Amino acid sequence: xxxxxxxxxxxxxxxxxxxxxxxxxxxxxxxxxxxxxxxxxxxxxxxxxxxxxxxxxxxxxxxxxxxxxxxxxxxxxxxxxxxxxxxxxxxxxxxxxxxxxxxxxxxxxxxxxxxxxxxxxxxxxxxxxxxxxxxxxxxxxxxxxxxxxxxxxxxxxxxxxxxxxxx
Amino acid sequence: xxxxxxxxxxxxxxxxxxxxxxxxxxxxxxxxxxxxxxxxxxxxxxxxxxxxxxxxxxxxxxxxxxxxxxxxxxxxxxxxxxxxxxxxxxxxxxxxxxxxxxxxxxxxxxxxxxxxxxxxxxxxxxx
Numbered sequence: 001x002x003x004x005x006x007x008x009x010x011x012x013x014x015x016x017x018x019x020x021x022x023x024x025x026x027x028x029x030x031x032x033x034x035x036x037x038x039x040x041x042x043x044x045x046x047x048x049x050x051x052x053x054x055x056x057x058x059x060x061x062x063x064x065x066x067x068x069x070x071x072x073x074x075x076x077x078x079x080x081x082x083x084x085x086x087x088x089x090x091x092x093x094x095x096x097x098x099x100x101x102x103x104x105x106x107x108x109x110x111x112x113x114x115x116x117x118x119x120x121x122x123x124x125x126x127x128x129x130x131x132x133x134x135x136x137x138x139x140x141x142x143x144x145x146x147x148x149x150x151x152x153x154x155x156x157x158x159x160x161x162x163x164x165x166x167x
Numbered sequence: 168x169x170x171x172x173x174x175x176x177x178x179x180x181x182x183x184x185x186x187x188x189x190x191x192x193x194x195x196x197x198x199x200x201x202x203x204x205x206x207x208x209x210x211x212x213x214x215x216x217x218x219x220x221x222x223x224x225x226x227x228x229x230x231x232x233x234x235x236x237x238x239x240x241x242x243x244x245x246x247x248x249x250x251x252x253x254x255x256x257x258x259x260x261x262x263x264x265x266x267x268x269x270x271x272x273x274x275x276x277x278x279x280x281x282x283x284x285x286x287x288x289x290x291x292x293x294x
Contacts, residue, residue, distance in 0.1 A: 011206035028178045029231075035268060053208050056199050064199055065180055067229075069268035070252065071259045079178050079231065083248070087260045 010053060019054025021099055022108040023062050029079040030055070030106070032090075033067040039092065044074035046095040078106055176234040178248065181215060183228045191243055192219045194232055218246040227254030 002008075009015050023030060032052075034044035048066055056064050076088040076098075086105060090098050108116075119132045129135040139147035155161040185193030194217045197210040217232045218239050224230060229252040238244040252258070257266055265272040 013206070016201075016206075029180050031180065056208055057201070063179055063196070065197065067252075070257055072266050072268065072270055073259070073261065075259075075261055077251075077260055079180070081175055081178070083178065083233075085260075089261050 007049075010050065016054055016057040019051065019058045021051070021055055021058060021103055022113060023055070023059035023102075023106050024108050024112075025061065026081045027059070027062055027078055027106050028081050029063045029065070030059075031065045031067060031077040032074070033071045033077070034074045035069055035072070041074040043093045043095050043098050044090055047090075047098045050095060051099060076102065176236060178234075179215070179232050179245070180251065181230060181232060183224045183226055183230055186222075186224065186226050188216075190218060190220050190222070192217050192224055192230075192247070194230060194245070196232070215245050216242040218243050223247065224250060225254060228252065229254075 003011070005011070032044060032048060034048065035041040036045075052064065052066070056062070073089065073091045074093075076086075076090055078086040078088075080086065088101055088105060090101065093101065122128055122130070123132045123134070126134055129138055129140070135141070137147060138144050145153070152158075179194075179196045181194035181196035183192050184195050194215045196213045196215050198213065199208040200211045201208055215232060217230070218235070224247065228250050230250050231248040232245040233248040235244055235246050239246075258264065259266045259271070262271065
């Protein structure tokens with residue numbers, strides 16, 4: 001049985017996860033002004049139709065709003081956590097050009113995404129311990145040496161005494 | 168929402184829809200929520216009581232509101248930061264000119280009407 005509606009591919013989890021645009025953590029509000037008619041807003045309309053769902057899925061911390069028929073030309077307006085306002089003109093821009101422009105100005109860089117992926121992979125594995133993992137230190141595991149911050153290690157295990165013994 | 172320094176408080180954009188209170192306005196903040204069954208994003212409104220000490224806003228304004236570091240009262244947890252679009256006096260953020268959805272209001276010679284917008288369109292313009 002086929003899916004209902006226009007371009008129902010947009011309504012699949014797989015499609016939402018395919019979004020490449022992740023907005024930066026400091027972006028709090030993302031607004032797009034567009035018009036219902038006119039070639040200038042065609043790209044903006046396409047962006048909203050195809051990509052806005054993907055954008056919200058990948059950036060759940062951002063409040064995304066659309067304003068229809070408010071201004072003569074389409075634009076994107078964004079507010080950062082510092083209160084700073086970012087305005088982008090998307091007049092007569094293509095769907096893909098709009099995506100590229102947003103990626104350049106408000107998007108997370110590939111390095112940031114790779115670093116976040118590394119942290120996520122590390123913390124997913126329950127065997128790991130350290131920053132971002134389920135357990136901070138191996139001293140939390142029963143059977144291991146208690147935390148040296150709480151109970152000092154015996155002298156034989158401490159570096160300075162080992163060195164002194166060698167000399 | 169965690170507490171941070173006052174200049175790092177959470178910002179929201181909403182529409183004013185209630186102004187009949189003492190120095191307080193009701194703002195409707197909409198967020199998109201994914202309906203897991205239909206798999207579409209729908210706007211979910213949330214009402215915020217916002218402090219507006221100078222009575223600057225009117226019903227219908229689009230305003231930027233900021234979470235207060237300390238709530239003013241049981242309901243008022245935000246304050247008015249800025250009026251982004253005043254109702255009936257839209258100012259285009261790029262050109263900073265008053266406008267309606269089809270023209271700029273200071274353009275005396277090139278004023279269009281709603282009919283003109285559709286006249287020069289071709290099928291390619293429509294989605």
